Each structure stands twice: as structure tokens, then as C-alpha cells.
Amino acid sequence: xTRTVEVSDLVDRARDGQPxxxxxxxxxxxxxxxxxxxxxxxxxxxxxxxxxxxxxxxPGVGKSTSTSVLVAAYRKQGKRVGVLAVDPSSPFSxxxxxxxxxxxxxxxxxxxxxxRSMATRxxxxxxxxxxxxxxxxxxxxxxxxxxxxTVGVGQSEVEVVSLADTTLVLLAPGMGxxxxxxxxxxxxxxxxxxxxxxxxxGADATARDxxxxxxxxxxxREGPSWRPPIVKTVAAKGQGVDEVVAAVDGHHxxxxxxxxxxxxxxxxxxxxxxxxxxxRVRSGFGDPRGGAALEQLAKxxxxxxxxxxxxxxxxxxxxxx
Amino acid sequence: xTRTVEVSDLVDRARDGQPxxxxxxxxxxxxxxxxxxxxxxxxxxxxxxxxxxxxxxxPGVGKSTSTSVLVAAYRKQGKRVGVLAVDPSSPFSxxxxxxxxxxxxxxxxxxxxxxRSMATRxxxxxxxxxxxxxxxxxxxxxxxxxxxxTVGVGQSEVEVVSLADTTLVLLAPGMGxxxxxxxxxxxxxxxxxxxxxxxxxGADATARDxxxxxxxxxxxREGPSWRPPIVKTVAAKGQGVDEVVAAVDGHHxxxxxxxxxxxxxxxxxxxxxxxxxxxRVRSGFGDPRGGAALEQLAKxxxxxxxxxxxxxxxxxxxxxx
Numbered sequence: 001x002t003r004t005v006e007v008s009d010l011v012d013r014a015r016d017g018q019p020x021x022x023x024x025x026x027x028x029x030x031x032x033x034x035x036x037x038x039x040x041x042x043x044x045x046x047x048x049x050x051x052x053x054x055x056x057x058x059p060g061v062g063k064s065t066s067t068s069v070l071v072a073a074y075r076k077q078g079k080r081v082g083v084l085a086v087d088p089s090s091p092f093s094x095x096x097x098x099x100x101x102x103x104x105x106x107x108x109x110x111x112x113x114x115x116r117s118m119a120t121r122x123x124x125x126x127x128x129x130x131x132x133x134x135x136x137x138x139x140x141x142x143x144x145x146x147x148x149x150t151v152g153v154g155q156s157e158v159e160v161v162s163l164a165d166t167t168l169v170l171l172a173p174g175m176g177x178x179x180x181x182x183x184x185x186x187x188x189x190x191x192x193x194x195x196x197x198x199x200x201x202g203a204d205a206t207a208r209d210x211x212x213x214x215x216x217x218x219x220x221r222e223g224p225s226w227r228p229p230i231v232k233t234v235a236a237k238g239q240g241v242d243e244v245v246a247a248v249d250g251h252h253x254x255x256x257x258x259x260x261x262x263x264x265x266x267x268x269x270x271x272x273x274x275x276x277x278x279x280r281v282r283s284g285f286g287d288p289r290g291g292a293a294l295e296q297l298a299k300x301x302x303x304x305x306x307x308x309x310x311x312x313x314x315x316x317x318x319x320x321x
Numbered sequence: 322x323t324r325t326v327e328v329s330d331l332v333d334r335a336r337d338g339q340p341x342x343x344x345x346x347x348x349x350x351x352x353x354x355x356x357x358x359x360x361x362x363x364x365x366x367x368x369x370x371x372x373x374x375x376x377x378x379x380p381g382v383g384k385s386t387s388t389s390v391l392v393a394a395y396r397k398q399g400k401r402v403g404v405l406a407v408d409p410s411s412p413f414s415x416x417x418x419x420x421x422x423x424x425x426x427x428x429x430x431x432x433x434x435x436x437r438s439m440a441t442r443x444x445x446x447x448x449x450x451x452x453x454x455x456x457x458x459x460x461x462x463x464x465x466x467x468x469x470x471t472v473g474v475g476q477s478e479v480e481v482v483s484l485a486d487t488t489l490v491l492l493a494p495g496m497g498x499x500x501x502x503x504x505x506x507x508x509x510x511x512x513x514x515x516x517x518x519x520x521x522x523g524a525d526a527t528a529r530d531x532x533x534x535x536x537x538x539x540x541x542r543e544g545p546s547w548r549p550p551i552v553k554t555v556a557a558k559g560q561g562v563d564e565v566v567a568a569v570d571g572h573h574x575x576x577x578x579x580x581x582x583x584x585x586x587x588x589x590x591x592x593x594x595x596x597x598x599x600x601r602v603r604s605g606f607g608d609p610r611g612g613a614a615l616e617q618l619a620k621x622x623x624x625x626x627x628x629x630x631x632x633x634x635x636x637x638x639x640x641x642x
Contacts, residue, residue, distance in 0.1 A: 040628035047625055132629075262623070269629065270619035274606055276633035281602050285595060298591035302583065304368055307361035308453075308590065312597035 007038050011046070014141035017080070022114050022141050029133040039137075046140035048265070050082070053248060054164030056150040056189075061172040062196045066235040066244075067149045071107055073241050074145045082138035082146040083115040086131055114138065129279055132163060132272040163268045165261060166251045168244065169228075170194045171210065173202030187213060190228045192247045198232035198240065207232060226254055284319045293318075328359050332367070335462035338401070343435050343462050350454035360458075367461035369586070371403070374569060375485030376470045377510075382493040383517045387556040387565075388470045392428055394562050395466045403459035403467040404436040407452055435459065450600055453484060453593040484589045486582060487572045489565065490549075491515045492531065494523030508534060511549045513568045519553035519561065528553060547575055605640045614639070 007028075013021035028039050053070075057063055067083060074081045107113040118131050131148065138146045148164055169190035193214075195207050207230050214228060229247050233240030255261040285294045297311040306314075328349075334342035349360050374391075378384055388404060395402045428434040439452050452469065459467045469485055490511035514535075516528050528551050535549060550568050554561030576582040606615045618632040627635075 037628075037630050040630045044622070044628035045625040048623065136629075265623045266616070266619045269622035269632075270615050272629045273618055273622060273632040273636060274603065274615060276629055277606065277636045278599055278603060280633060280637060282595065282599060285598065294591050294595060295587070297594055298587045301365070301590035301594065302369065302586045304366040307358075307365035308457075308593045308597055309358050309361045311590075311594040312601060315594060315598045316601060 007035055007042055011039075011042055011140065014137070015046075017111055017142075019111065019114055022082075022137065023116070025137045025141070026116055026134045029137060030130050040133075043136055043140040047136055048139065050135075050139035050143050050146045051252065052135060052139075052146045052148060052164045052166075052268075054148045054150075054167040054189075055170065056167065057170030057172075057194075057196075061170040062235050063149055063170055066168075066170060066194065066196055066233065067147055068107065069235050069238055069241045070147060070244065071113055072238075073245050075107075075110065075112055079144035080112045080142060081114075082141075082143035083113070084131060084134055084138070084146065084148045085115065085117045086148060086150045114141075114143065129275040132268065132275070135163075136272075163271060165255065165264060166191045166248050168192050168194050168248070170196050171206055172197040173200045173206045191226065191251045192244065193228050193230040194240075194244060195230060195232045196235050199234045199237075203232060226251065226260075281319065285315055328356055328363055332360075332363055332461065335458070336367075338432055338463075340432065340435055343403075343458065344437070346458045346462070347437055347455045350458060351451050361454075364457055364461040368457055369460065371456075371460035371464050371467045372487075372573065373456060373460075373467045373469060373485045373589075375488040375510075376468060376491065377488065378491030378493075378515075378517075382491040383556050384470055384491055387489075387491060387515065387517055387554065388468055389428065390556050390559055390562045391468060391565065392434055393559075394566050396428075396431065396433055400465035401433045401463060402435075403462075403464035404434070405452060405455055405459070405467065405469045406436065406438045407469060407471045435462075435464065450596040453589065453596070456484075457593075484592060486576065486585060487512045487569050489513050489515050489569070491517050492527055493518040494521045494527045512547060512572045513565065514549050514551040515561075515565055516551060516553045517556050520555045520558075524553060547572065547581075602640065606636055 010021050010025055010028075014025055025039060025043075027033075028035050055063055055067055055070075067085075071081050071083065107115065116134060118134060135146055135148070167189050169187065169192070171193065172195065193210050195203055195210070197203070210230050214230075229250070231240055231243045231247050233244060235241070252261070255264070294315060297306065297314055300306040301308050301311050331342050331346055331349075335346055346360060346364075348354075349356050376384055376388055376391075385406075388406075392402050392404060428436065437455060439455060456467055456469070488510050490508065490513070492514065493516065514531050516524055516531070518524070531551055535551075550571070552561055552564045552568050554565060556562065573582070576585070615636060618627065618635055621627040622629050622632050
């Protein structure tokens with residue numbers, strides 16, 4: 001039995017909806033196993049079908065709950081749904097494990113739903129490397145919808161979530177002034193704004209502030225401009241969820257019409273390729289050939305013998321020799 | 322008049338304490354000007370003297386105020402103090418500008434203090450690239466203390482702040498359970514914990530929780546282990562600031578004794594060199610020689626003709642040809 005047959009078999013079983021096969025495939029791509037290349041090659045022609053929805057926002061806005069009700073809504077449509085919960089937390093907290101345990105318990109026994117927490121730990125090249133790989137597995141395994149939910153609002157989360165076809169940015173009333181949200185760098189990645197906890201005081205004011213900020217903000221994206229709608233929800237009560245689904249559909253149709261979907265997916269692929277290439281180049285930096293090892297160069301920079309640009313020259317020369 | 326003379330002159334004036342010369346040098350390194358290499362070369366032998374203190378924590382803990390009172394404390398010791406306010410906010414909000422305006426007004430007219438906001442915008446390679454460059458300028462310009470303050474708690478801020486000699490992590494009572502803080506990935510980078518707003522209810526509980534979490538957390542750093550002290554402050558009233566300064570001094574002495582200072586500075590230099598080298602390699606990825614341009618490869622990946630690993634191979638081959 002060759003390896004290729006094993007991997008093909010895993011892919012077949014994943015496409016049949018066996019969660020353990022999906023999990024195994026994700027592990028193969030996450031851990032940069034020797035079979036990684038083989039898996040990638042087999043998956044390639046099977047990808048491009050899933051609709052990828054990113055979901056981000058400050059802590060406390062109800063991202064997990066919103067993800068959970070969205071999963072339910074898409075399941076009602078008969079769609080298979082994958083969830084990647086991106087959690088750049090530290091090994092200190094064991095965040096990913098915690099995430100797997102506490103979130104999404106409603107869907108734990110549904111074979112049409114697959115949930116995976118993506119944490120930083122152990123990932124060569126970080127989340128920007130690992131998340132698209134896992135996404136690719138879910139896509140090839142036949143999931144119709146992949147929700148990429150982020151835990152925080154840092155730059156890396158924004159990068160990850162902006163790889164989605166459609167990005168939902170969640171806010172909630174009384175989360176401080178709009179500037180705080182803007183600071184997080186999430187406003188300009190939003191395709192749809194969701195004001196969750198809309199039964200609380202201040203929901204209208206939050207929506208109004210958002211509307212104002214949208215009118216101010218020039219959208220830096222190329223091509224025809226999409227004006228993000230603002231949807232109010234009470235995710236905990238399932239209110240407004242159909243409207244979110246409709247807004248996502250609307251955005252999808254708009255993208256398809258304007259060639260934006262292809263553009264975004266090409267962008268996603270480019271980021272993925274670049275991350276792989278950078279990780280590979282970087283792994284060569286520690287190589288001690290020719291005295292160009294990074295560690296030695298760093299010591300020379302510390303004592304002021306070399307400036308960091310000259311050191312970078314040596315490093316790159318070392319790679320190419 | 323050669324360029325080298327001009328840059329030398331700038332450096333001389335920066336070392337004389339002329340803020341405009343410092344600002345000009347930082348702009349030269351930030352904008353990757355043609356003089357960048359020259360500046361770096363002239364600065365190199367002048368660096369290695371500044372003590373670098375990182376300051377991070379969740380929004381609302383009083384980072385700006387704490388930075389401001391720390392600046393005052395070090396000024397009282399007659400030290401020249403530089404502040405780099407790292408703000409990975411979006412161009413949307415104009416965060417850096419805002420930062421420059423609202424923070425640190427107390428020190429605006431003190432020639433012994435230099436304040437600079439570092440935002441993502443326009444930085445080749447991002448904050449992890451630009452911040453060490455600016456730090457290097459302040460170091461060479463003779464600032465005794467450089468405070469690197471971050472605005473958010475994302476991964477990039479953690480990366481930036483962990484380049485410091487000593488990292489202060491600020492928390493405040495009633496900021497939610499410890500898990501939230503741990504999630505931010507900031508606990509394991511702390512050399513000193515500061516519980517600010519310690520006149521509020523819950524300060525003792527926060528300190529106790531921290532103590533417990535420290536006792537649980539294995540410190541992944543190599544070498545002998547430093548146990549981060551917990552200092553309570555009320556920065557707005559200047560309370561506890563001397564204790565913070567003493568804790569930083571204690572950590573510095575401990576590092577010097579255990580060879581940790583050299584190790585950290587070598588690590589900082591290595592990160593800096595690597596960021597420069599990666600940015601340079603990455604800039605070659607768009608190069609259309611040999612049909613290996615990233616964009617073309619991305620399109621082939623989108624249609625499933627190529628897997629991203631094979632595409633990365635082509636990209637790297639293209640670089641070396």
C-alpha cells in the first residue's frame with residue numbers, strides 16, 4: 001500500500017463526511033508532516049467550492065454565539081458547515097483546548113458540522129500559514145460553508161479573517177466609542193457589520209456611529225465599491241440571523257457579478273503561497289553554512305560591528321550559496 | 322557635500338538632543354529612504370547603551386498614563402527618555418496621528434523626552450520591521466531609556482514589546498477573569514506585572530489571581546528563571562511608580578548577572594535581521610521573471626491546477642534564477 005493510496009482514502013472518507021478523516025487531514029497539513037505535499041497535491045483539484053465567511057470583532061460582542069446560530073441557520077439549509085476558530089492565544093493558557101471544549105457544544109454531535117480550533121502553538125509560520133491549509137482541507141472535504149471565527153482583534157486575526165470571501169465584523173452597544181473599534185483595524189475589512197446584542201440600550205447609536213464611519217471611510221479596495229450593510233442581531237435569541245445570512249448572500253452575489261470573488265480568492269491563494277515560501281526561506285536562515293547563521297550575525301549586530309542591513313545581506317547570500 | 326556627511330551631521334545633532342534631527346533620522350529608517358543603509362551603518366557602533374522597557378496590557382488599564390509617569394520618574398533621575406507608541410491601527414482611523422496628539426502632553430515641551438507613534442501605515446514589513454529601526458535611532462541618539470508602549474494586545478504588539486530588555490504587563494481590577502488576559506498572550510512575556518488603578522475594588526483579587534497564574538505557568542524561556550514581581554500602582558496619582566522603577570532595575574540587574582541581557586539583545590537583533598531579510602526576499606516575489614510571479618501562480622492555485630506548495634517551489638526557484 002503506497003502512501004498516496006492512504007491519503008486518497010482519507011480524502012474519500014472526509015468527503016463522505018467522516019469527521020475523523022477530516023481531523024486527520026488537518027493534522028497532516030498543520031504539523032507539516034512528510035505527507036503534507038502529497039495531501040496538498042490531492043486536495044488541489046477538489047478545492048474552490050466552499051464559501052468562506054470570516055467573523056471577527058472585539059471581545060464580548062458574542063462571536064461564539066453568533067457563529068453557533070449561523071451554523072444552525074446554514075444547517076437548516078442542508079449545508080455542511082466547517083468552523084475554524086482562530087485563537088492566537090499563548091501556550092500558557094491552553095486557549096485552543098479551552099475553545100474546543102466550551103464553544104459550539106450545540107453542534108458537537110452533528111456530523112454535518114466540523115469544528116476546529118486553530119492556535120498558534122506548533123505552527124510553522126503561524127496562523128497565516130496554518131489557517132488556509134485547514135480551510136483547504138474543509139473545502140476539499142465538501143463543506144459548503146466554512147466559518148472562520150477569530151477570538152481577538154489583533155493584526156494577525158485581521159489578516160486571517162480578511163482571507164474570507166465575506167467578512168462579518170461584530171460590534172455590540174456600549175463597547176466604547178467608535179474609535180476603539182477603528183483602532184482594532186477591523187472596520188475596513190468588514191463586508192457586513194453586525195450589531196449584536198441589539199436589544200440593549202445604545203444599539204441604534206452604535207448602528208448610527210457605524211453608518212457615519214462608513215460614510216467617512218474611503219474603501220481602499222480596488223474595483224467597484226461595496227457598501228457594507230449593518231444588520232442588528234440578538235444572537236442569543238436567534239434574532240436577525242436570517243438577515244445576516246441574506247446579507248452574506250447579497251455580498252456573494254455582488255462579488256460574483258463584479259469579478260470580486262475571483263480577485264479575493266486569488267489574493268487568498270497568493271497569501272498562502274507567500275506564507276509557505278517565506279516559511280521555507282526563513283527555515284534556511286538558521287543554517288550555519290558559510291558563517292551566515294542568523295545567531296552569529298545577531299551577536300555581531302549587538303556589539304555594533306555590523307548593522308542589521310549588512311547582516312541581512314549576509315543572511316541572504318548564505319541562503320543562495 | 323556627500324550624503325554621508327549629511328547623515329553624520331544629523332546623528333551628531335540628534336546626540337546633542339535636537340528633536341528634529343531625531344525625528345528626521347527615524348523618518349529615514351521608517352520610509353526605507355535611499356539613505357537607509359548609510360544611516361544604519363553610521364548608527365551601528367553607537368547603539369547598545371539604551372535600556373529598553375516594553376509596556377503592554379489590555380485597553381483601559383492606563384498604559385498611556387503609566388508611560389507618562391514613568392517618563393517623569395526617569396526624567397527626575399536626569400535620564401533622557403524616548404517613547405515609541407506602537408499602534409497597529411488602521412489607516413482608517415488615523416490612529417497614529419491621534420496618538421501623537423492626545424498622549425503625553427505633559428512632556429511635549431521637554432527636550433529630554435522624545436515621543437514617536439509607530440503605526441502600520443506605509444511600513445515595509447510592518448511594525449516588527451519599523452520599531453527596532455526607530456529604537457536603534459533613539460539608542461544611538463543617546464537616549465538612556467526607551468519606553469515601547471503598545472496600544473492593543475494583538476500578537477504583533479506582543480512580538481514588538483517582547484523585544485524589550487524588560488517588559489511591563491499592565492492589568493487593572495475588574496477587567497474580567499484572568500483567562501481573558503491570558504488569551505491575549507501577554508502573561509508569558511511579562512518581566513514585571515503592574516496592577517494599575519489599585520485604589521479600585523478588586524485590586525487585591527487581581528494581584529492574587531496573577532500570583533496564582535504565575536505559579537501555574539511554566540516559563541518557557543531558557544536559562545535561569547525570573548519570577549515576575551507584581552507591583553500595584555495608581556498611575557493617575559503617581560502612586561507606586563518608584564516601585565515600578567525599582568522592579569525594572571531589579572530585573573535589569575538580574576539579567577546582567579545571568580547573561581540574560583546579552584541573550585535578549587541578540588534575540589532582538591536576530592528578529593531585526595530576519596525581518597529585514599524576509600522583507601527583501603518577499604519584495605522579490607512579485608518579480609515577473611520566468612513566469613514565477615506570485616499573481617500568476619495564485620491564479621493557477623485558485624483553479625486547482627497547482628497546489629500552494631508546488632506554487633511556493635516555483636516562487637523560490639524564480640527568486641534564485
